[in-house]
Amino acid sequence: MTHPRATLPQVAERAGVSLASASRALNGTGASKAMVEKVRAAAEELGYHPQAMGRSLRLRRTLQIAFAVADIGNPVYVEMMTAIQAVVAEHGYRLVVATTGDTPESTIELVRSVSAGLVDGLVISPLRVNEALVAELVSSQLPVVVIGRSLEGDHLDSVSTDSAGGIGQAVEHLLALGRHRIGFVNGPVDTTPGEARQRGFDAAVGRFGLARETVDTQIADDFTVASGLAAATTLLRRHGGGDAQLDAIVAANDLLAIGAIRAAREQGLRVPEDLAVTGMDDTEIGRVFLPSLTSVSLRSSERGRRAAEIMLALLEDPGHHPQNVLVEPVLMARESTAASQSADLAQEENA
Amino acid sequence: MTHPRATLPQVAERAGVSLASASRALNGTGASKAMVEKVRAAAEELGYHPQAMGRSLRLRRTLQIAFAVADIGNPVYVEMMTAIQAVVAEHGYRLVVATTGDTPESTIELVRSVSAGLVDGLVISPLRVNEALVAELVSSQLPVVVIGRSLEGDHLDSVSTDSAGGIGQAVEHLLALGRHRIGFVNGPVDTTPGEARQRGFDAAVGRFGLARETVDTQIADDFTVASGLAAATTLLRRHGGGDAQLDAIVAANDLLAIGAIRAAREQGLRVPEDLAVTGMDDTEIGRVFLPSLTSVSLRSSERGRRAAEIMLALLEDPGHHPQNVLVEPVLMARESTAASQSADLAQEENA
């Protein structure tokens, strides 16, 4: 049932030609019509399929690009992946996705194994970055594009976004709506996004001159719905009832925001009437959630697309001068912060 | 800045030993203490990292396994992926994820390219299967495990589930709740899951003796929220107002169900009071949705785990007799079909 796989020398022999001719015929690199005919036929008969390994070893390229993320379960990464895939596929590259785990150590391990020649390039969006990881990325012989943090000083290509400023936009949006007691549900601050978003919230508090007692931060264990639910519950309880009750929550991403909305409901609060909630990333799940989620778009598709383009440029010219692209965030206002009491469905606008 | 990568012969020369000794020292296959010491040092100095390509070519194994799905955006595949990853990682394999596209042709292309020796095995959950794809899978030299459809006659290992029966469970659940006018929102019936779920719905209609006029099916363009919204809108409009109004919708998966709930809301229907909705796959997003989604669990983690185990067995012994594992579905009742008018939050039970 399972023949051993046919090899090129076998095809050559079958066709009665040399190995070199067989290779040329199959690759269309200078062979006579008759030659191509013969070799094609022999290959067909033997059910020959070229072996990527031998080919790659010789060519020193795999035509594969890796996309590495901590958690493919987060829709934002899926969105990036789809965008990257579309771009690189047009240039004959295949995209493979690998999971980094969420520590710098496990990420380093992944970078190592992947840069052992299995792929031609690496697009990575690391959650936690330390010096060792940066060093690994820089010294890696592989073309690398980082999504999520500008590593300009490190001679690494990157596409980043101003998520700190994005949090500022969310706060500004809430203030404009008359909300003043604002809670912030962030993810771990030792992560790249967590750090930036905390910075953004703290800056907004200062910039808009908010009183200490009217704002509060709660750190979730990670960036998932379950952790958002837990963190928001704690936060709301802490400010339970009376005048101290929060009237808005800014969440560091959409998943946390969804958790926060659930927490609010469980405590009998209506969203947005009693509590306005904002997310970040503008994921599809946020858009279809009930109520639909006001969210700061970090334009993940765009970031993925730009990253892929940089990668292709890098592949063409490895000596390329490092680029650092910045994609600006955009607030998408939806039901979860709607001003009217009876939030209309499917109503959506850019800010 | 970017040295050409060091090779093993270079390390050997630097250490003043033979190529073979260097290899042995680095792989721990019989070398003296002193030898290991010397070679390690030389490798360190040169910043040597083994090249996977050469190694794999020689070893005829890559220690990589591919997981191929049509749409990694569907959480159910993420769940499978996580489960597979966990199992194979324990045995030293890395999991890479590739996207098939949703036609048999694009899937065949993927299978081909992936079975060109880039991975040692393929776990695939194809959306659309035709004879050509089955033939490709069978004739592929690669160990293959199919998730999603029993291909017993085809000598392919598989882990499948009874999604037809699962739809039956959903219908039964609704009938027990006193709902009798049931709409079915399915995905395309030329897909494996679409076909099975349609079969399941039709069988349930027959088994429970439901009248023709009280049931109706609408086919969505694909298995996403957006398509579910569109299909459910059509379905609800068709039975608009009066006695003919549906009181329940069975959706073929959670994403379609979420779309259906949105459609209901947009037409002013309350869920579950006016319209009960069930999903399938028991995804996290369904669990946290408001209202939380009653869903038939197809136990995706379990299916992933079983598939991974079969794969490992196959890798050990390629002559292994093909296995066909069946995982039974389980209904998870939640708010979207709650009997009480005021659906309690966070209330959840198995059926």
Add this chain to the structure above:
DNA sequence: TTGAAAGCGCTAACAG
């Protein structure tokens, strides 16, 4: 246009 031969980086068989 074709063939012979070298070699991509690595491991394993075979001698010593």
Add this chain to the structure above:
DNA sequence: CTGTTAGCGCTTTCAA
């Protein structure tokens, strides 16, 4: 324990 050598499957000089 160590070194020499062959070869995984493929592409590409180099000559003819």
